[in-house]
Amino acid sequence: MPKSMGMAVAVPATLAVIAVGGAGFGAYMYNERNLALEELARQSALSGSIAALETEVAGLTSQVKAAESQLAERRSHLEAAQAELATVEAEHERLSSELAPMREEIASFDSRRAEAEQGTTKAIEDFKAADARLKELTGREDTLRATVSKLAGEVQDLDRRMEGLRSESGALVAAAQSAARQRTDLQGMVETLAQLLASRSEELVQLERRIGEQDLKVPTEGPAPLAAAAGAGAQAAPEPASEEAPPASDEAEEAGEPDVPTEEVDEPAAQAEEVDASEDAAAAPTDAAPEEAAADEAAEAEDAAPAEAPAEDEPAAETAEAPQPAPAAEVGELRAGTYGIGPLFATFVPDGTFTMRNVELDTSVTGQWEAVNGLLTLSDPEGGSGSSSFPMVCRLVKEAQALKLAVADQGNCPLAGMDITRR
CATH class of the missing domain: 1.10.287 (Helix Hairpins)
Known part of the structure; x- marks a missing residue:
């Protein structure tokens, strides 16, 4: 009881x-x-x-x-x-x-x-x-x-x-x-x-x-x-x-x-x-x-x-x-290369620049990227539209074998919930 x-x-x-x-x-x-x-x-x-x-x-x-x-x-x-x-x-x-x-x-x-x-x-x-x-x-x-x-x-x-x-x-x-x-x-x-x-x-x-x-x-x-x-x-x-x-x-x-x-x-x-x-x-x-x-x-x-409930x-x-503590989500890691993010193709260059292209709208934007401590930061956009979405700060979360974007504690992340697939 x-x-x-x-x-x-x-x-x-x-x-x-x-x-x-x-x-x-x-x-x-x-x-x-x-x-x-x-x-x-x-x-x-x-x-x-x-x-x-x-x-x-x-x-x-x-x-x-x-x-x-x-x-x-x-x-x-x-x-x-x-x-x-x-x-x-x-x-x-x-x-x-x-x-x-x-x-x-x-x-x-x-x-x-x-x-x-x-x-x-x-x-x-x-x-x-x-x-x-x-x-x-x-x-x-x-x-x-x-x-x-x-x-x-x-x-x-x-x-x-x-x-x-x-x-x-x-x-x-x-x-x-x-x-x-x-x-x-x-x-x-x-x-x-x-x-x-x-x-x-x-x-x-x-x-x-x-x-x-x-x-x-x-x-x-x-x-x-x-x-x-x-x-x-x-x-x-x-x-x-x-x-x-x-x-x-x-x-x-x-x-x-x-x-x-x-x-x-x-x-x-x-x-x-x-x-x-x-x-x-x-x-x-x-x-x-x-x-x-x-x-x-x-x-x-x-x-x-x-009244006679067992003491044991x-x-x-x-x-x-x-309540026992729940295991924290595994932090993902992003390296330089070309990735697919939903309808977007993003190329991250080792020198810190990136190019993101929307294949559906045929638009592209370039800027600076940084992946530190599980946070992906995209800033200084040039070209395209929707510059109000930048700077973009997203958490990198590793689920099973997939890498996903999630909302960070601070910053804007309109791509939250999308998978990142290496091309």
Whole structure:
């Protein structure tokens, strides 16, 4: 009977430790969820910036098109002016060619001046008219030359403006592409964090389910369930208890709790069978604190225990109540080389630099690495995105033949729970 009383005290205490660990893990997962939401908000802000940049690029493109159409119009005016100038020059040459024979004729026909006075007067009048026409054409030519010079200056100014608009448009396009790449990288980071969050949530649900299953096996009623459990325990065979022990040990390992000795595992298994025999009188603890439940059960067990309890059973009960220290996790060791970490390929160089590539998102990042006393530290990232995850500090834990990453006491480790496989 004292032995059953000790187990009734030890099991709620163990469940309390498991519940505290589950609460801490839930708080960590809540923090990870907040980080993922912040990344999503940042992604939304970047999407708005990209939309604004695209709108500005569209406006500049329309300005460039308008400038090009204006340039084409000015060029057409320039070509028309040049054509008119060519016509004037041709007419000037024609008139000059016509004037030269007239002058030669005047010089050669001095002897026939009297006879050709009338013709000379007419020729002089024609000459004057041609000269006036020539002066008019010369003035028009000067005006056209000034217009051509002005149009040429405007064309050069438009060319310069168009080059500036093209360079500005190229810069905006490059900025939009950079923002798009950053948005893609952030989407990849958010997807990775979402996967990690889902994995941690699933682990938390499994842990809570195991805690609930263990709670259902603990009696909370008065002396009657304890007495029934004690009576059933006196007739229990050791074989079923030994068969129940390995699953309990496996559940403790999966929940991240320390291992307990084999005798302590056998005793809760036997007690679980005893409680199943008297399940009509047992109920799961819900609202009571673990310490208060343990104290109440201990008091009830003392009331129900017979006065003639053997003295030699007391050391065994004290041994069952005293928790034994659990073995510490084996510290892993990481050396230079190429490793696979989930969707990542990481190359650690002996000079202290590393290169990490995400094969799914086709992004990479470089930086400094250090593995000392079972802690892997990644810092000084360059390239890629998600630099907010750095510096990254993870514990190296060796489980069986696998090397895993775990959360350290201090620092950020978004890769926690992933295996490290040497390539």
